[in-house]
Amino acid sequence: MNSPAKIHPTPDDAAQSPRRIPSVERLVGSAAPEDLAAYGRTAFTGAVRAVLAGIRAEGGPVPDAAAIRLEAARRLAAERRPSLRPVFNLTGTVLHTNLGRALLPRSAAEAVAAVMVQASNLEFDLGTGARGERDDHVEALICRLTGAEAAVVVNNNAAAVLLVLNALAMRKEVVVSRGELVEIGGSFRVPDVMVRAGCRLREVGTTNRTHLRDYAEAIGPRTGLVMKVHPSNYAIAGFTAAADPEALYALCRERGVPLADDLGSGNLVDLAAYGLPPEPTVRVALERADLVTFSGDKLLGAVQCGIVAGRKDLIARVRKNPLKRALRVDKMTYAALEAVLRLYLHPERLAEELPTLRLLTRDRASIAAQAERLAPAVAECLAGSATVSVAACISQIGSGALPVETLPSAALMLTPDADAGSPRRGAGGRCKRLAERLRALPVPVIGRISGDVILLDLRTLEDEAGLLASLKSVAQPVS
Template sequence: MTHVLPVAAPEKRRIPSVERLLAHPDGQSLAESFGRSALTDAIRGDLARIRSGETSAGDEAAILARCGEALAAEREPSLRPVFNLTGTVLHTNLGRALLPRSAAEAVTAVMTQATNLEFDLATGQRGERDDHIERLICRITGAEAAIVVNNNAAAVLLVLNALAMRKEVVVSRGELVEIGGSFRVPDVMVRAGCKLREVGTTNRTHLRDFAEAMGPATGLAMKVHPSNYAISGFTAQPDPDALHALCRERGVPLAEDLGSGSLIDLAAYGLPPEPTVSAALSRADVVTFSGDKLLGAVQCGIVAGRKDLLARIRKSPLKRALRVDKMTYAALEAVLRLYLHPERLREELPTLRLLTRERADIAAQAERLAPEVAERLRGHAGVAVTETMSQIGSGALPVETLPSAALVLTPEAEGRSRSTGGRCRRLAERLRGAPVPIIGRIKDDTVLLDLRTLEDERGFLDSLAAL
């Protein structure tokens, strides 16, 4: 009978100690770069994987190299710039509006030192943070007063809670919308302590429906702009001025949620028309809208309207919970000031500049870039130029599109087992792995890169070259 004596695995016998690796020249260099504690944790983790058989040991330099790569990866920020070539200008998942340089500089200035956020420099007393932007909003929109909270959903919640808590809110059934993240108007009303009073039908609501629903229990009437959908055909909604007159007659405030909230007439710039805040304020007492959509600023929600109603809203305990910080005020103020010089607005406001790019200019850019992109993707994909349609995004003008041009990337075959769809997904994955990730969209077994929002051509090509 043959007896086999147990022998310790040679792999495990070669595992160095933590102290030996820390004393290694490469270990000392890594400790200098990342800190001794962080390196120690990384070494222990790698040694544990070696002992479990998940990783082969290698020599000391190999272990430390793996630790260095892990520590470097941890240093990479999670929130990173990307190239948005999806064809959606205001892409919610990609950060919506781009800030102008003046706004970025204003944010930097208040980030690194103390500011007069809630301090009145004239009196030396405590100030109100909304004072930094209220006069600008009122000047641009014609509102009597304005406040800022952290997004438009918060603005709607605050208005409902402050003006109609424990009361009914009358809304047309056709405007009970759901926006991104399953945010539904009826649910917000419940959370705000209001009772929903639906009137009319999905496609047709009349003035008499509002009139019949209003009574002693009514706290507010509300209109919701259908910014992320459209109902066409046999439809009807009350005339806005007539509804406002009815609300004044009954002593019921009328609030309108505009969603995107444009401050200018987009039609004057050759874009599809969208209701402006000024127009909404002429037919409603309170208007809510976003700061990071068509306005082109930072994420926030703005409430504008009658001074007496805004005073009630300002006193709500929710106002403090939903307030914004100094960086938001700095960025918003800088963007609002651009609206005071409308002759230069298209040039200085990135959102308006990108929305108004001519197809001919984008097509010329595509033709110029195509050969260089083809060279960088040689062996990975063929490159062609095509006409396409962009969209505004973030719920603005959902059925309207903008003529654009794109690069069409057709992935080359990588083996019999990979389907065309699989090759497209793999190519899109490679693009997302670029130093500055490139985000396009898959269409008809190709990867489409819509160039409407591409302004940094050199950065785009450099990122492709690093694939």
């Protein structure tokens, strides 16, 4: 919540004594009916009391009754502003973890709304009238799109990995290449997840080179699982080597040990067909692994969840594990996931209807044209605060997907104006201050600071009118 604003008294207020503070009853009794209707008498009364307490603590002249009521209403409005709010993601990172990752298509949002406001058949079989299994709502779709025999859904991919490890390798060894012991956002590390799952890590190979023989030498009677981990947020180049996936799968089958592949992003289509850098699909991964774990809100373009897909017998063990209930998802997640998965059944329209793919496949020419079109209007909004120009830039996919690949894009470049009243403030300081004001807009605008300018990458901008409406609130110069 914002810090309380000081109430500035009018000249007539100066003659008033702190002892002449209006009563709460008088202030509430003369309040505007719309304020009482919006906030309720109880809340408005509490806000008035808080304002009066501040006046008493500060001492000095007492503001008039109208100013006190106005401050009370302002505080209540600030309190009622949602903490989780829409923003304009103009950072250049399409799947931005801090900004909510994938945007849902309209059909998914409508599906969520439908099950939010009335009862649903979440765990009820409409055909038999008996209790149902909540994974049934999406399992057949997942299997159809990936080639898996069975699938389960949990609340994110880290949970999917944890569940697989606990269900298949608790108190056993899990063989992993040293080059795949990654740390993802929030300092979550694969070795730590294994410890929490009750497994013992067996590292093989080196950071940059792991051979098939390393796995062969490590697999033994105490091995519960061999695991591959997608290096989602980094890449090792140069003198490197990795075991051939098909040969590793054959080795695991020969030794009778399951092979799990943590793909992370969960790509369901050939991205190269859309002019994007290639990324392994879940279907291809399942041709050389027994289980695959992946996210729902990254390249798949759906809601946050984790999916485990693969062999039916192994999925059955995963589903029976007590942690499955602790990690299960709600009806809204299933509704959104099902709606997005159904879009994949119509591949001819997928790039148009799936926001993630639509934003990733925008060509630079169309983005640059958008920038040229918006630049004059944005410059008018920011007059006195910054000059606006169009610049080439690069976007990235984000959220651990294709970490070293970039996409050509275009941005509005904001160069903060020098302030005559603060000549010593450097460009970096002015840039930081402008970024703060952009974040304080009715719909915050989040760009990225590059040197002494702010770049608003337009790859992810589809609501041009909404952006301009929000930017119109920027009026005063940077100080």
